[in-house]
Amino acid sequence: MQETSTVELAYVPTTADATGALRARMRATPAGRLQSGIILASAIVVLGALVVTLTLPKGPHLGLTVLCLAALALLIGLHVLVPALQARQVHRMVAPQGEFRAVVGEAGVRLTSQDSETTFRWPMITRYAETDTLFVLMTPDKHSVGIVVLPKRGAAIPPDVDRLRAILDRNATRV
Numbered sequence: 001m002q003e004t005s006t007v008e009l010a011y012v013p014t015t016a017d018a019t020g021a022l023r024a025r026m027r028a029t030p031a032g033r034l035q036s037g038i039i040l041a042s043a044i045v046v047l048g049a050l051v052v053t054l055t056l057p058k059g060p061h062l063g064l065t066v067l068c069l070a071a072l073a074l075l076i077g078l079h080v081l082v083p084a085l086q087a088r089q090v091h092r093m094v095a096p097q098g099e100f101r102a103v104v105g106e107a108g109v110r111l112t113s114q115d116s117e118t119t120f121r122w123p124m125i126t127r128y129a130e131t132d133t134l135f136v137l138m139t140p141d142k143h144s145v146g147i148v149v150l151p152k153r154g155a156a157i158p159p160d161v162d163r164l165r166a167i168l169d170r171n172a173t174r175v
Helices: 015-028 030-054 062-097 159-171
Strands: 007-011 100-105 108-112 117-121 127-130 134-138 147-151
Touching: 007 147, 007 159, 015 030, 015 062, 015 127, 015 134, 015 147, 030 062, 100 147, 100 159, 108 147, 134 159
Parallel strands: none
Antiparallel strands: 007 100, 100 108, 108 117, 127 134, 134 147
16 A cells, blocks of 8 residues: 555544443434434423422422422433433543554554554455544444444544545545
């Protein structure tokens, strides 16, 4: 491969990277969107029940009000905290590997860390999502079980981020 056809990244994974990747995956997959939709629909139902409870002719019923508020807190927790807790677990698994190096080119992505080297050819990672700080590459299955996280901060120079985006656009579908 010619040097101009690859982009190299060097980075130490963070919990924020894992959280951002899991949230991007959730937005990009049918299963993630379904989960978010169910949580949103449930929150709307609970809010409706809370409004009805607060507007009862005899005044608000304390037990129902508390139950509705607890259910809302649980739903918010599911939406906000679960990805963060999962990200902490993922980070605990990858943190001992120290610095990661990624080489992205027309053949695929090669990740190297302290104790491992993994190569992903483009048929394995056919889709990607971009956030403000990450590129999240995903496997083609509907749940995107496999993901590759490429933090933008790992680029040596800012133009490398644009070059990386161009390589991804040629080889994967943006979701």
